[in-house]
Amino acid sequence: MxxxxxxxxxxxxxxxxDKLVAAFxxxxxxxxxxxxxxxxFTFWGFRAIKKAKASTGKSFLAKMFGIIEGGGIGKAxxxxxxxxxxxxxxxxxxxxxKGMMTLEDxxxxxIDLGVNMYACQQTMDIMEIPREALIDxxxxxxxxxxxxxxxxxxxxxxxx
Amino acid sequence: xxxxxxxxxxxDLKGLLCPLPMVKVSQNIKNIAVGGVIKAIATDPGALAxxxxxxxxxxxxxxxxxxxxxxxxxxxxxxK
Numbered sequence: 001m002x003x004x005x006x007x008x009x010x011x012x013x014x015x016x017x018d019k020l021v022a023a024f025x026x027x028x029x030x031x032x033x034x035x036x037x038x039x040x041f042t043f044w045g046f047r048a049i050k051k052a053k054a055s056t057g058k059s060f061l062a063k064m065f066g067i068i069e070g071g072g073i074g075k076a077x078x079x080x081x082x083x084x085x086x087x088x089x090x091x092x093x094x095x096x097x098k099g100m101m102t103l104e105d106x107x108x109x110x111i112d113l114g115v116n117m118y119a120c121q122q123t124m125d126i127m128e129i130p131r132e133a134l135i136d137x138x139x140x141x142x143x144x145x146x147x148x149x150x151x152x153x154x155x156x157x158x159x160x
Numbered sequence: 161x162x163x164x165x166x167x168x169x170x171x172d173l174k175g176l177l178c179p180l181p182m183v184k185v186s187q188n189i190k191n192i193a194v195g196g197v198i199k200a201i202a203t204d205p206g207a208l209a210x211x212x213x214x215x216x217x218x219x220x221x222x223x224x225x226x227x228x229x230x231x232x233x234x235x236x237x238x239x240k
Contacts, residue, residue, distance in 0.1 A: 029179040032186035033217045100177050109183065 007036040009150045009157040015047030015069075016079035017091060017103065023048075023160045024106040031113035038150040039110075040142070042120035045160075046127070048073050048107065049119060049134050057128025065127060073103045111137045118142045165223055165235050168196035174203045174231070181207040182214040189220065189238050197223065198236045207232055 008030045012023050023039070030037045041049050052072035057063060081087040095102065101109065111117070119134055119141045131141060140146075151157040169192050173181045181202040189198055200211065208225070211234050215222050223235040 025179050028183055032179065032183040033214055034186075098177065099175050101180070113183070113187075 015044035
């Protein structure tokens, strides 16, 4: 008889490069350890599930915001030493030199391993992000009750 | 004389960094039969802790771990 699979939930609020590396490492590691993985992306975490060329909202503020927060996962900067893009450049260079996967590849690995990705409805409403701006692999747009249901069933839930 | 372990699949994981060594072992173990053995050669020192942890979590067995220079060699038996 198949034993019940363990589940882990990751709430990804951060869009910082370093935190996304951690989130995707944990997600892929858990999926490779036969666990069901739910990633719930909210606020700045949307950086990780937006298409590189995402359309922006309709209102003036949402448009401005879309320009500031523009770009996909490849535009994520580290939480320290961001230095107007220099930190990102340096980290990418160092990661490449060590043979480490880019964030795009880490996301792809997680998807290939069957990690389930969901987007927060509230964030999409506030920032006027349309569904088409998100990568196709996002399974659904959901709310906090959906996240809590998965958290309830998980042996642990991480807030990143 | 040490007993030879019969290897069903050999994986070259040299140069791969965390979490890839354990991910590759987990992906490839599905390609061998239960009772079969994977010989995995990694170079990331993190794999020394990671692959045995993965085996305990998933209910598989590490038969033997060897070091050969920078190479870390794992014999992983599929138990389920």
